[in-house]
Structure formats: C-alpha cells, structure tokens
Amino acid sequence: MKCKITNKPMQPFMSFGKMPIANGFIEKKNFSGEFFFNMEVGFNDELSLFQLNDHPKPEKMFNQNYPFFTGSSEYMKTHFKKYADFAKKYIKTNSKVIEIGSNDGTFLKNFDVKSHKILGFEPSKNVAGVSIKNGIPTLNCFFNKENVANLKEYLGQTDLICASNVICHVPDLNNLIETVSLLLSSDGTFIFEEPYLGSMFEKVSYDQIYDEHIFMFSASSVSKIFKRFDLKLIDAIPQDTHGGSMRYIIKRNTNNSDQNIKKIISFEEKGKINSLESCLNFKKNCEISKEKILKKIRSLKNNGKTICGYAATSKSTTVLNYCNINSNYIDFICDTTKEKIGKFSPGMHIPIKDMEYFHRNTTDCIYLFAWNHKNEILNKEKEFKGEWFSHVEL
Numbered sequence: 283m284k285c286k287i288t289n290k291p292m293q294p295f296m297s298f299g300k301m302p303i304a305n306g307f308i309e310k311k312n313f314s315g316e317f318f319f320n321m322e323v324g325f326n327d328e329l330s331l332f333q334l335n336d337h338p339k340p341e342k343m344f345n346q347n348y349p350f351f352t353g354s355s356e357y358m359k360t361h362f363k364k365y366a367d368f369a370k371k372y373i374k375t376n377s378k379v380i381e382i383g384s385n386d387g388t389f390l391k392n393f394d395v396k397s398h399k400i401l402g403f404e405p406s407k408n409v410a411g412v413s414i415k416n417g418i419p420t421l422n423c424f425f426n427k428e429n430v431a432n433l434k435e436y437l438g439q440t441d442l443i444c445a446s447n448v449i450c451h452v453p454d455l456n457n458l459i460e461t462v463s464l465l466l467s468s469d470g471t472f473i474f475e476e477p478y479l480g481s482m483f484e485k486v487s488y489d490q491i492y493d494e495h496i497f498m499f500s501a502s503s504v505s506k507i508f509k510r511f512d513l514k515l516i517d518a519i520p521q522d523t524h525g526g527s528m529r530y531i532i533k534r535n536t537n538n539s540d541q542n543i544k545k546i547i548s549f550e551e552k553g554k555i556n557s558l559e560s561c562l563n564f565k566k567n568c569e570i571s572k573e574k575i576l577k578k579i580r581s582l583k584n585n586g587k588t589i590c591g592y593a594a595t596s597k598s599t600t601v602l603n604y605c606n607i608n609s610n611y612i613d614f615i616c617d618t619t620k621e622k623i624g625k626f627s628p629g630m631h632i633p634i635k636d637m638e639y640f641h642r643n644t645t646d647c648i649y650l651f652a653w654n655h656k657n658e659i660l661n662k663e664k665e666f667k668g669e670w671f672s673h674v675e676l
Contacts, residue, residue: 292324292325292326292333292335293324294322294323294324294335295323295324295325295561295562295565296322296323296561296564296568297320297321297323298321298322298323298488298491298600298604299321299603299604300318300319300320300321300603300629301318301319301320301321301492301493301599301600301603301604302316302317302318302599302603302628302629303317303493303599303628304493304494304596304597304599305494305596305599305628306599306628307594307621307622307625307626307627307628307634308625308626308628308631309625309626310626310631313626316628316629318629319336319337319493320336321334321336321491321492321493322334322335322336323335323491325557325558325561328506329503329506329507330500330502330503330506330550330556331497331499331503331507332479332497332498332499332500332503332561333496333497333498334491334493334495334496334497337453337493337496352385352388352389354618354619355655355658356658357655357657357658358388358523361521361523362389362392362446363392365389365444365446365475365529366389366390366392366393367392368473368529369442369471369473370393372442372471372473373398373441373442374441375398376397376398376399377398377399377441377442378398378399378400378401378435378436378439378440378441378442379393379398379399379400379401379440379441379442379443379444380400380402380436380440380442380443380444380465381400381401381402381403381443381444381445382403382425382443382444382445382448382449383403383404383405383425383445383446383448383451384402384403384410384413384418384420385404385406385409385413386409386412386413386416387402387412387413387416387418387420389444389446390402390413390418391416391417391418395417395418395419399435400418400419401419401420401421401433401436402418402419402420402421403420403421403423403424403425403429404420404421405422405423405424406422407422408621410422425452425458426454426458426461427457427460427461427464430461430464430465433465436465437464437465438464438465438467438468439467440465440466440467440470441467441469441471442470442471442472442473443462443465443466443470443471443472443473444472444473444474445473445474445475446474446475447475447476447477447523447527448474449474449476449497449499450476450477450494450495450496450497450498450499451494451496453496455497455507459507459508459511459513460511462513463512463513466534468534469533469534470534471531471532471533472531472532472533473529473530474529474530474532475521475523475529475530476497476498476499476527476528476530477490477495477498477499477524477525477526477527478498478499478500478520478526478527478528479498479499479500479503479555479556480500480526480550480553480555481525481527482498482525482564483555483560483563483564484526485525485526485674485675486564486567486568486570486571486673486674487525487526487653487674488564488571488600488601488604489597489598489600489601489651489673489674490524490525490597491600492596492597492599492600494596499528499530500528500555501515501518501528501530501543501546501547501550502547502550502551502555502556503556504518504530504532505543505547508532512534512535513532513533513534513535514533514536514540515530515531515532515540515543516531516532516533516536516540516543517530517531517540517542517543518530518531518542518543518546519531523654524654525653525654525674568604571673572604572605575601575605575607575673576605576607578671579607579611579612579649580611582646582647583611587646587647588613588644588645588646588647589611589612589613589645589646589647589648589649590613590614590615590616590643590645590647590648590649591612591614591615591616591632591648591649592640592648592649592650592651592652592659593615593616593617593650593651593652593655593659594615594616594617594619594622594627594634594651595651595652597651597652598615598627598651599627599628599629601651601673602627602629602630602632603628603629603630605673606630607630608630608631608632609630609631609632609633612632612649613632613645614632614633614634614635614639614640614643615627615633615634615635615651616634616635616636616637616639616640617634617635617636617637618636618637622634623635623636645668646668646669647668647669647670647671648666648668648669648670648671649671649672650671650672650676651672653672653673653676656676
C-alpha cells in the first residue's frame with residue numbers, strides 16, 4: 283500500500299530489505315505463510331517529510347490480536363498522567379475530549395468521566411475491549427471521516443483531541459486531518475506526540491522505522507502539513523518517550539505567538555534535519571551501526587557467551603531482520619506480554635519466553651531491545667550481573 287499525501291512522486295533513498303509485520307509474533311505452524319514487504323524509506327522535499335515508500339494495510343497491523351498494551355509500562359502510565367495534566371489546561375468543565383488510537387485507555391482514564399465527555403477510537407479489538415472493560419467509552423474502529431459522520435454531538439464541538447505515537451501510523455493523513463478539523467470547535471486544540479526525526483538521526487535509532495511508523499515528523503513537516511488545512515502549529519515541546527519525541531500543539535489559524543516554533547524550525551534548518559543530505563548521512567550511519575552490532579555479537583559468540591534478548595518490541599523486528607540476527611545468535615527473547623509468549627519473533631523466528639524462564643536460565647549477555655526504557659528495566663533487573671548492550675548507546 284503506497285503512502286501518498288501530495289502529487290509529487292517520492293524517490294526512496296534506502297531499503298531495509300524484506301520486513302515482516304513488526305508486531306506479527308508468530309506460531310511455528312505459520313512460518314511458511316508469513317507476510318513480508320519491502321521496507322523502503324524516502325524523503326518528501328515539499329513537506330520536509332521522512333516516510334515509508336510502501337507499507338502493509340492498517341488492518342494487517344491493528345486487528346483482534348494486537349499485542350501491545352500501554353498500561354504494561356509503569357513509565358508510560360506516569361508519562362500519560364503528566365500528558366493528561368498538561369492537556370487539561372486546554373479544556374473547561376463539560377468539555378468533549380477524544381483520543382485517537384486510545385489503546386487500553388491509559389491516557390483517557392486520567393479524565394473524569396463525570397466532568398467531561400470522553401471518547402476513544404481504537405481499531406484493535408482486543409485492546410479496545412480492555413479499555414471498555416475499564417469503563418472508558420471506546421469505539422472499536424479507525425479514526426476517519428466515515429466513522430465520525432454520525433457523532434453529531436462531537437462535530438464542531440470537540441474541545442480537545444489527543445494522540446500519542448499514533449499519527450505516524452495513519453497512511454491517509456489528509457483524511458485524518460480533515461476529520462480532526464470536522465470535530466474541533468472554533469477554539470479547539472489538537473495535541474499529539476510522535477518520535478522526533480531529529481532524535482532518530484542523532485541516535486541512529488533506525489528501529490523507529492517499521493510498518494506502523496509510516497512517517498517520521500519534525501516541527502517543519504508538521505507545520506507545513508497542517509498549514510494546508512488552515513490549522514496552525516503553535517508550539518512543540520520535546521519529550522523523552524520513545525527515545526526522543528516531540529509534543530505538537532495545533533489550533534485553527536490564530537494570532538497565538540509562535541516564537542518557539544520559529545526557533546525549532548530554525549534549529550532544524552541549520553542542522554539540515556529536513557534535507558535529503560541528512561537522510562543520506564543517516565543511511566551511512568545505519569550501515570555502520572549494522573556492522574558494529576554484528577561484530578559485537580559475533581565476538582561474544584566466538585568467546586562462548588550466551589545472549590538473550592530483553593523485550594520483544596516492534597522495534598526489535600527492524601533490527602533483527604535488517605541485521606539478519608537469528609536464533610544462532612540470540613537464544614531467546616523474554617517479554618511480559620502474554621500474547622507474545624510461546625510464539626516466535628517476526629521473520630527471524632527467535633523464541634519468545636516469559637520472565638520466569640529468563641530468571642531461571644542464566645545468560646551471559648542481554649541485548650536490550652527496549653533501550654528507550656533502559657532506566658526502568660535496569661532498575662527492575664538489578665540481580666543480573668552480566669553485560670547489557672544494544673545498537674543504540676546505553
């Protein structure tokens with residue numbers, strides 16, 4: 283499925299090769315029918331936008347068996363509490379609040395359902411079910427014009443729309459932004475957080491790129507995209523989540539001061555973040571990173587060391603398949619998500635084990651795939667005295 287938000291063709295500058303569904307943890311009996319796509323990335327100069335050239339249909343990724351629950355991380359629960367507190371300054375009593383991609387309701391549960399009318403949109407049936415069970419009003423569908431058409435009480439009357447690590451998942455940005463505009467009141471606010479392009483370039487965290495992450499945004503690209511719909515980026519605030527994210531605040535065209543936005547965009551221009559030159563430099567750095575991690579793993583194995591992976595993340599799928607790291611290198615990956623345990627990693631088919639198995643089986647070294655949750659994990663696993671490592675500097 284092609285990504286297209288302008289009529290200008292986009293030339294890919296790098297391919298990561300054949301890639302499976304990032305969250306497609308698989309049973310052994312299904313290995314032969316596993317889905318793969320060619321994961322290429324390109325740069326849209328017109329919108330300063332880094333994006334996948336092709337991607338699977340959203341229904342292949344977000345379905346009745348989506349194996350990710352926001353509430354499984356204490357760090358993310360704390361983050362979403364702070365995020366909700368920040369967002370509340372844009373609403374009053376009896377406000378209408380919508381979250382796009384509300385997952386298990388971890389963010390929305392911070393809003394008082396007696397004081398506000400809240401609604402989540404979550405396309406993955408199993409995750410939406412958890413949210414509903416927890417008392418969060420949730421629609422099990424994608425957020426688009428077709429699915430909001432009958433929400434008469436929200437059309438033009440929604441005070442706050444929020445999202446986190448979701449907007450980059452949506453291939454039809456035009457439809458999404460038109461839907462946001464349909465719902466927002468005249469003084470309504472749209473706030474969303476996404477992994478930041480500048481942070482990905484700086485850390486060479488190419489594992490941020492996978493089927494769900496169709497776009498990697500910068501302040502420049504967000505400003506240009508929303509301007510086409512008479513919506514204005516009025517502020518951008520750096521976040522620590524996902525290894526470096528940005529929180530974007532959007533309103534209808536207003537006279538709000540945007541001095542901070544001018545500073546950030548100037549920073550991006552000076553650093554050439556929004557240029558094909560930086561993309562090509564990123565490509566070289568990815569290739570260097572790949573060789574470096576393979577050299578590290580081979581050295582450990584040649585010295586008789588055992589290696590396990592920690593956290594069967596979506597991001598790990600990109601690393602394992604791009605670097606061709608299989609069970610000859612990593613014995614198993616431990617995880618807490620029951621939907622993944624007993625299955626195998628997408629593409630490379632490394633077995634996924636529970637945490638009890640990890641604690642029973644001594645290993646020499648751990649590849650930390652969830653490097654962005656380093657502090658939380660290292661604090662949790664203080665008993666482990668071996669070596670931790672990752673493709674991103676710990």
